[in-house]
Amino acid sequence: MLNVTFHGVRGSTPCHGDDTRHFGGNTSCVSLRAAGEIPIVFDLGTxxxxxxxxxxxxxxxxxxxxxxxxxxxxxxxxxxxxPLLHSDTTFEIYAPRQPDGRSIKELFLEKIKPPMFPVPLEQFAARIVFHEVGDDDFSIGNLRVSSRYVPHVGPTLGFRVSLADVSVTYLSDHQQPTGESYTLADGARELCDDTDLLIHDAQFTDEEFTEKCTWGHSTYSYARWVAETCRVKRLALFHHDPSRSDEALSAMAGDVARSCATSVFAAREGESVDVVTCSA
Ligand SMILES: [Zn+2]
Ligand SMILES: [Zn+2]
Incomplete structure (x- = not known):
C-alpha cells in the first residue's frame, strides 16, 4: 500500500482567505509513504x-x-x-536535467542566497544531494520510479512511483494540447496508463483556457479525459488556480465526478489517501 498526503495543492502562488480555507492555499507538495521505505515528497512548494x-x-x-x-x-x-537545519538529515532531490547544461545544484545555490534569501543554501546543516534525471527509470529502495518529460513551460517531469502492483502518478503541471482535439504525449501516457492514483493539473475551466491556453496547464475536462483514456482508477484534481474559491472548486469537482468513469476528487491540503490496487 502507498499512502499519499497533500500538503500543498495550489498552483502558481500561495493564497489565503476565508474562501480558500477548505482546500488550502499552499503550493504543490505531496508526500508518499510506504512501510519500510524512504519517504518521498513530490515538489517543494510552500x-x-x-x-x-x-x-x-x-x-x-x-x-x-x-x-x-x-x-x-x-x-x-x-x-x-x-529538517534541513539538522546535520543528521539527508535530503536527495531528483530534478529535470536542463537543456542548457547548468546543473540543478548550481541553479538552487544561485536562487537561495543573499540578497534573495538571507542564508545561502550551502550553509544549511543538512546534506543535500542533487540528481539530474530525464526520461529515466530508477529505484529508491523497493520503490520503482519512472520520470518522463511532459509538456509544460520549460523542462518539466512527471513521475510514476510503484511498489509491487500499486502505483501513483504525479503530473502537477501539464500543458494540454491547444488544438481542437485532445491528445497525450507518449511520456505522459506511459506514466498514466492503468495507474491507481493520478494527481493531475486541473488549473483552468474550459472558458479560462481559451484565454490562457499557452500558460502550461490543463482544464478539468482534459484531466478527466486523460484519466478515462488511460483507465486510471482514481483521479485527484490538483494545482488549483489561486483565484478558485472553495465553492467554485467543489462545484467543478462535483461536475467532473458525475460525468467521469474514473473516481474523482479535488485534492485538499491535509488530506491523506491510501492507495491500493483495485484487485486488492
Ligand atoms: Zn506550478
Ligand atoms: Zn510550472
Missing part, C-alpha cells in the same frame, strides 16, 4: 513547510524529493523545510 513540521526531529532523517521543475511555486518551500 506545503513543504507543513510536511517538515510532521517529520522534524526524526533521527537520521532521510527523504527523497521528486521535483517536477524549477518554477517558484514548486521550489519556494525548500529553505523553510525544518
Amino acid at each position: 506545503g513543504l513547510r507543513y510536511y517538515g513540521r510532521q517529520v522534524n526531529g526524526t533521527k537520521d532523517f532521510h527523504a527523497v524529493c521528486l521535483l517536477t521543475h524549477l518554477h517558484y511555486d514548486h521550489t519556494m518551500g525548500l529553505p523553510f523545510f525544518e
Whole structure:
C-alpha cells in the first residue's frame, strides 16, 4: 500500500482567505509513504513547510524529493523545510536535467542566497544531494520510479512511483494540447496508463483556457479525459488556480465526478489517501 498526503495543492502562488480555507492555499507538495521505505515528497512548494513540521526531529532523517521543475511555486518551500537545519538529515532531490547544461545544484545555490534569501543554501546543516534525471527509470529502495518529460513551460517531469502492483502518478503541471482535439504525449501516457492514483493539473475551466491556453496547464475536462483514456482508477484534481474559491472548486469537482468513469476528487491540503490496487 502507498499512502499519499497533500500538503500543498495550489498552483502558481500561495493564497489565503476565508474562501480558500477548505482546500488550502499552499503550493504543490505531496508526500508518499510506504512501510519500510524512504519517504518521498513530490515538489517543494510552500506545503513543504507543513510536511517538515510532521517529520522534524526524526533521527537520521532521510527523504527523497521528486521535483517536477524549477518554477517558484514548486521550489519556494525548500529553505523553510525544518529538517534541513539538522546535520543528521539527508535530503536527495531528483530534478529535470536542463537543456542548457547548468546543473540543478548550481541553479538552487544561485536562487537561495543573499540578497534573495538571507542564508545561502550551502550553509544549511543538512546534506543535500542533487540528481539530474530525464526520461529515466530508477529505484529508491523497493520503490520503482519512472520520470518522463511532459509538456509544460520549460523542462518539466512527471513521475510514476510503484511498489509491487500499486502505483501513483504525479503530473502537477501539464500543458494540454491547444488544438481542437485532445491528445497525450507518449511520456505522459506511459506514466498514466492503468495507474491507481493520478494527481493531475486541473488549473483552468474550459472558458479560462481559451484565454490562457499557452500558460502550461490543463482544464478539468482534459484531466478527466486523460484519466478515462488511460483507465486510471482514481483521479485527484490538483494545482488549483489561486483565484478558485472553495465553492467554485467543489462545484467543478462535483461536475467532473458525475460525468467521469474514473473516481474523482479535488485534492485538499491535509488530506491523506491510501492507495491500493483495485484487485486488492
Ligand atoms: Zn506550478
Ligand atoms: Zn510550472
